[in-house]
Amino acid sequence: MQRRNFLGQVLTATAATTLLNHSTLANFYKRNKSSVAEEFVIADTKLGKVKGVSIDGVNIFKGIPYAGKTSGEYRFKRPGKLAPWNDVLDATKPGAPAIQPPRRNEPDPSEDCLFLNVWTPANDGKKRAVMFYNHGGGFVIGSGAAGGQDGANLARNFDVVVVQTNHRLGLMGFLYLDQIAGPEYEGSGNNGMLDIVDGLKWVNANIKNFGGDPNNVMIWGESGGGAKTSCLYAMPSAAPYFNKASIESGPGVRMFDKETAHETTLQVFKELNIPISDWKKILDVPAADLLALQNKLPSVAPFQEKNKKKGMMSRNAGGFGPVVDGKALLANPFDPIAPKISKNKPLLVGWNEDEFTFFAWQSKDTEFTKLDFEGLKAKLLHTYGDDTDKIIATYRKSLPNATAPEIFIAISSITMMGLGSITIAEKMVEQKAAPVYLYNFGYKSEMKIPGTDYPMGTPHAMDISFKFNNESANKPSFFGGNRPEKAIASHNFAELWTNFAKTGKPFTKEGPGWPAYNLQDKPMMRIDTQMEIIINRYPEIIELWRSLGRI
Structure with missing residues (x-):
């Protein structure tokens, strides 16, 4: 694939x-x-x-x-x-x-x-x-x-x-x-x-x-x-x-280009059997019918990857999202550079450590939990081809105690949400203007993926209730689990974000100072019951993906 x-x-x-x-x-x-x-x-x-x-x-x-x-x-x-x-x-x-x-x-x-x-x-x-x-x-x-x-x-x-x-x-x-x-x-x-x-x-x-x-x-x-x-x-x-x-957990580095968006529009009119010359007929199509049509097309959040042959950004038509039209959206948000119009506005960016367990849970994927390293190679080979051995070797060296399923989740999580977040942080630093702060959310839920003994960890979307301070010590949480200390992590998250909203600098009264991201130390805040500043986290892994053109 x-x-x-x-x-x-x-x-x-x-x-x-x-x-x-x-x-x-x-x-x-x-x-x-x-x-x-x-x-x-x-x-x-x-x-x-x-x-x-x-x-x-x-x-x-x-x-x-x-x-x-x-x-x-x-x-x-x-x-x-x-x-x-x-x-x-x-x-x-x-x-x-x-x-x-x-x-x-x-x-x-x-x-x-x-x-x-x-x-x-x-x-x-x-x-x-x-x-x-x-x-x-x-x-x-x-x-x-x-x-x-x-x-x-x-x-x-x-x-x-x-x-x-x-x-x-x-x-x-x-x-x-x-x-x-x-x-x-x-x-x-x-x-x-x-x-x-x-x-x-x-x-x-x-x-x-x-x-x-x-x-x-x-x-x-x-x-x-x-x-x-x-x-x-x-x-x-x-x-x-x-x-x-x-x-x-949603780095929008690139959006749809006009050509791809226009191709999607042509697909829509073809499905509706409306000639482009009679495009106004779409104004009379019931909204329910348009929703049904939308569900036939890929509901893909805009994502574009470098096409090595063309040296440009490309993706398939289908799906709906913002368009780089040169008017409302002048350029890709963070490609090739961060937007100059916001260079003086501080930014937070980051992701959850185990993003992919959310999608495994939703798709009822339990097979990954049974992987050994041979099975991991077979599973990744379809995606990464000749780079597979290099990827697995790098992860095994960087995470020597990780199991094959844990490495699969780590690879899937960082490629979905982490690499784009790092790209955004680096583009901000290159502007030499407003500070950018990079984070990982890491509180580990004891909840298991149904049908397995594999814990959810820190899945995609778990951060929502935490950063809104909606986790309680004495009430169960859908993803966060039942341990009372989840309320501490929730308070930490919310305090960081509200202080950032007030001052442009994220901090808590009792936690460590959070330095702005830079290309030398590459500091990252890990948010949990105890907060920690990690310098240059995952260096071998990040350089691996950089060498493969993913950052």
Whole structure:
């Protein structure tokens, strides 16, 4: 199997299985929530008043519209203008998520999905740091109301304001029509990202009425949300509205080029049996039919790998995500360089140590747990060909006590999320401007992959509930397990991130100082119950992948 195709399949799994991440996990956390509403609270926005609810000392507003219609005549266009309202708007329930399979305990998905949620300690005019979170789910699923990313504990325990948006996803948010539909549809391949920019604009205009500082905004996100954050970091339209960023287990180094996006568009019209000359007929296709069509195509988070023969970036058509259109997104976020427009904005970037166990769990892959080293070679040979022996030998030397299954997880995890994170850190350092901080999340869950005795470790998506400070010492966690010390790791993670949001520097009162990444020491923070600065972690492994052109 070609390496590019393998990675495409892996990232197809990322997008597809994150559906369970953002529904199964959400359901778990909602079942375990016991807070009781205390009173209603009213806040002003530029367009009218909204009514939220105060729960355990946090004011929560959900389902606030931040832009207008995206259905009907506005399908595949920028939203219609949002009209002011006279009555107090009920903002006690989440707004509709973008078109996708139904989400439990949320409204039915809708084309009109531009709503946001706010968690604040008080609507008191205080200038708190604002943490603007981009939900995961690739670019095809998810919402700002998923349970594990509930922002109440961050607001309550660390005195910050948390904001999360719903925005267009998949075909509805990223169908590239620029080459066939004319100037009205310019930027259509980035509508989902431009929706998020509209959310940032809303924050700039309104957040002071929610106790937040419009001049101290951090954008952050995990998985697909990390890739969205990577794009925002490179988008001129977003630049005035945030001051720092964090990219977590979703390094968006490269996005779709126009040619690939156009090929996908042609596939869509072919499947719909609509001639390009009659492209407007897609405006009348029911959203449910478009979703069904979307599910036939690869739901791949944008990923491009160097084609050694062509010396350029390439990937197969299919899938939906941001497009380097030269307008909304001028260039790949971190290729060949970090974006100059954000060079003065501090950045956090990193990944979880055992990312791939999540995907093994979701795909019910238990065979890897039985591998010996001969089986490991056979399994990797399809992907890495003549480089396989070199890869295995390097890992066995660097991790002498690791079993064959552990090496398989280590290889799969770092190639999915780690190498892109390191690339981003290095590109930032090369700018010699704002600091970048590299991390690994390493708290080990005792939970086992079902049907095996193999522990989950630190899987993809486990960091969500930890960094939102939603892990409790006396309550079970979906991934985090039952050990009470998980609450310590969660507090550490949340304290680092909230202090970064406030000051541009991640720190805790009791942990070690976290130096900015540099190309000499290559310091990395390992986040766990005990935090540790590791100098030049995995040097042989990193140089291996660099020699193979992966960094």
